[in-house]
Amino acid sequence: MSRKHISSGSEFESKIGYSRAVVDGDYVFVSGTTGYNYQTMSIADDPVEQADQCFKNIEKALIEAGSSLDNIVRVHYIFPDKRDFEPCWPVFKKYLSVARPAATMFVAGLLDDAMKLEIEVTARLST
Numbered sequence: 001m002s003r004k005h006i007s008s009g010s011e012f013e014s015k016i017g018y019s020r021a022v023v024d025g026d027y028v029f030v031s032g033t034t035g036y037n038y039q040t041m042s043i044a045d046d047p048v049e050q051a052d053q054c055f056k057n058i059e060k061a062l063i064e065a066g067s068s069l070d071n072i073v074r075v076h077y078i079f080p081d082k083r084d085f086e087p088c089w090p091v092f093k094k095y096l097s098v099a100r101p102a103a104t105m106f107v108a109g110l111l112d113d114a115m116k117l118e119i120e121v122t123a124r125l126s127t
Helices: 011-017 047-065 086-096
Strands: 004-006 021-024 027-033 072-079 102-107 118-124
Touching: 004 047, 021 047, 027 047, 047 086, 047 118, 072 086
Parallel strands: 072 102
Antiparallel strands: 004 021, 021 027, 027 118, 072 118
16 A cells, blocks of 8 residues: 555645555554644644544544544553643543543643644554
8 A cells, every 4th residue: 555645734734744644554543643624724822622632633534544543552641741631631531431542641742822732642543
């Protein structure tokens, strides 16, 4: 299978040289995804709302790639403020309770202070 690039249309993809997701072999690698709402061109102040939007953005890329949230095998959470992690747990459970992927949480700064978290996932293609 050849490599397939999935784009969200974000200006950063062309400026920096990356894709929202890449299908390679049996896997889909989704770039770190923030809670930016591309419909309204805005980002919520609340980290829980951002977490929900992150998964909506991730799901869109996975579907385009031929996968789904239920096929996620690894997730990385990145939070500038570790106190925002636990309030997001119900959102993570909502989207990942079937997949139950291996998970890691990092505390690190993000590109914009408005971004309260970033989520990166790896999924298998649907069979």
